[in-house]
Amino acid sequence: MKSYGTVLIVDDSSTSxxxxxxxxxxxxxxxxxxxFAENGLDAMAALKGHAEIDLVVTDINMPKMDxxxxxxxxxxxxxxxxxxxIIVSSIADSALEAELRxxxxxxxxxxxxxxxxxxxxxxGE
Amino acid sequence: xxxxxxxxxxxALLMEALSSTFADLAFIxxxxxxxxxxxxxxxxxxxxxxxxxxxxxxxxxxSCPAGLRDRIEAILFQDKIxxxxxxxxxxxxxxxxxxxxxxxxxxxxxDVKLELPQYLYLAEPDEGAILAQxxxxxxxxxxxxxxRSVRYRY
Numbered sequence: 001m002k003s004y005g006t007v008l009i010v011d012d013s014s015t016s017x018x019x020x021x022x023x024x025x026x027x028x029x030x031x032x033x034x035x036f037a038e039n040g041l042d043a044m045a046a047l048k049g050h051a052e053i054d055l056v057v058t059d060i061n062m063p064k065m066d067x068x069x070x071x072x073x074x075x076x077x078x079x080x081x082x083x084x085x086i087i088v089s090s091i092a093d094s095a096l097e098a099e100l101r102x103x104x105x106x107x108x109x110x111x112x113x114x115x116x117x118x119x120x121x122x123x124g125e
Numbered sequence: 126x127x128x129x130x131x132x133x134x135x136x137a138l139l140m141e142a143l144s145s146t147f148a149d150l151a152f153i154x155x156x157x158x159x160x161x162x163x164x165x166x167x168x169x170x171x172x173x174x175x176x177x178x179x180x181x182x183x184x185x186x187x188s189c190p191a192g193l194r195d196r197i198e199a200i201l202f203q204d205k206i207x208x209x210x211x212x213x214x215x216x217x218x219x220x221x222x223x224x225x226x227x228x229x230x231x232x233x234x235x236d237v238k239l240e241l242p243q244y245l246y247l248a249e250p251d252e253g254a255i256l257a258q259x260x261x262x263x264x265x266x267x268x269x270x271x272x273r274s275v276r277y278r279y
Contacts, residue, residue: 012241015201015214019150061220061239090224091237111221112149 002122003030006050010036010043010058010067011088020057020088020113027119031055039063040070047080055122060089060096068100075104086121088113129181130272135230135257139270142225143187143261146218147268151197155268158260164188164269172245173219174252176275179238180231184252184275186245187219189268196266216242222270 007024011017017036024031035050037043039062047053056074060067067087074080084106089096092110100108107121140157147155164170172188197214219242227237253275261268 013213013217013220015198015217018202018205019217061241063241090220091227091239092224093228093237094234095236111224112146114149 001029004032004055004122006033006035006052007031007055007057008035008037008043008046008050008053010038010040010056010062010070012038012059012062016059016088016111020118023113023115023118024057024122026115027122028115029119029122040065040067040073043070044073047074047083053083055084055086057086057088057122060087060091071100071103071105084122086118130183130230130256130274132257135226135272136259138226138229139222139257139259139272140261142222142229143259143268143270146221146225147261147263150218150221151200151214153197153200153263155261155263158262158267162260162267162269164267164271167267167269168192171215173215173242174245175219175223175242176240177223177227177238178240180227180235182276183256184273185219185223185226186271186273187215187222187268188271189215189263190266193263193266193268216244226270226272 009017009020021034035046037046041064058067071085087100087105087108088111090111092108097108109117109121144155147153167190169191170188171191171194174184174186177183194215223239253273255271256274257272259270
């Protein structure tokens with residue numbers, strides 16, 4: 001199973017951030033450290049300040065900068081484009097997944113997340 | 126909006142979304158309430174709403190006693206209760222219920238656009254007529270999911 005140094009979890013809901021982290025832990029994916037951001041703007045700042053981030057897990061529907069915009073900007077930045085991105089969203093469906101995958105997103109997980117879903121999305125690499 | 130929603134089917138699917146979301150996120154069983162239940166009977170009520178812009182214009186609300194929200198956060202945060210921050214667990218549950226309901230009602234692949242969920246404070250007037258409502262019993266505490274007809278421009 002692939003292991004990660006630092007995972008950035010981006011969600012405006014503190015409940016959701018906690019649930020995502022717990023699901024990754026329960027899935028048994030080895031992660032040394034977690035960082036958190038409440039929206040895409042904060043996530044961009046976190047990525048610029050923490051080069052060690054090697055996985056981003058982000059919601060779509062957020063204030064200030066949504067996950068679509070954040071992912072588009074991130075994947076257009078040569079310094080960040082190589083970092084894998086997992087989308088978690090209550091509105092994830094096949095059309096949205098196709099759109100996001102075309103941006104370079106690794107996987108799309110429909111909420112509610114579970115350890116099994118997170119393992120499938122990030123643990124199998 | 127009224128023409129596109131079948132109230133009976135919507136109420137049944139609201140109940141299904143409510144039940145599965147509470148079970149998956151908070152490990153709380155929600156079953157249809159026995160007998161006639163009314164939101165007005167909720168003690169210390171909390172009400173949260175999320176506006177749906179696509180595929181139809183409407184508002185979905187959840188209401189329950191504040192004690193149920195506190196119980197959900199105690200279950201979810203366990204030993205990290207000081208990290209619960211904005212006490213937004215009910216908002217996250219509403220967000221997931223909305224996604225589940227819209228997928229169940231309109232089918233996977235439907236283009237969905239949601240606003241951010243929010244708490245409705247004080248005695249905010251009701252927005253729009255009730256299209257469908259599910260009255261649930263969350264292990265002894267009432268919880269309601271209500272779909273209202275509201276027309277938004279976006």
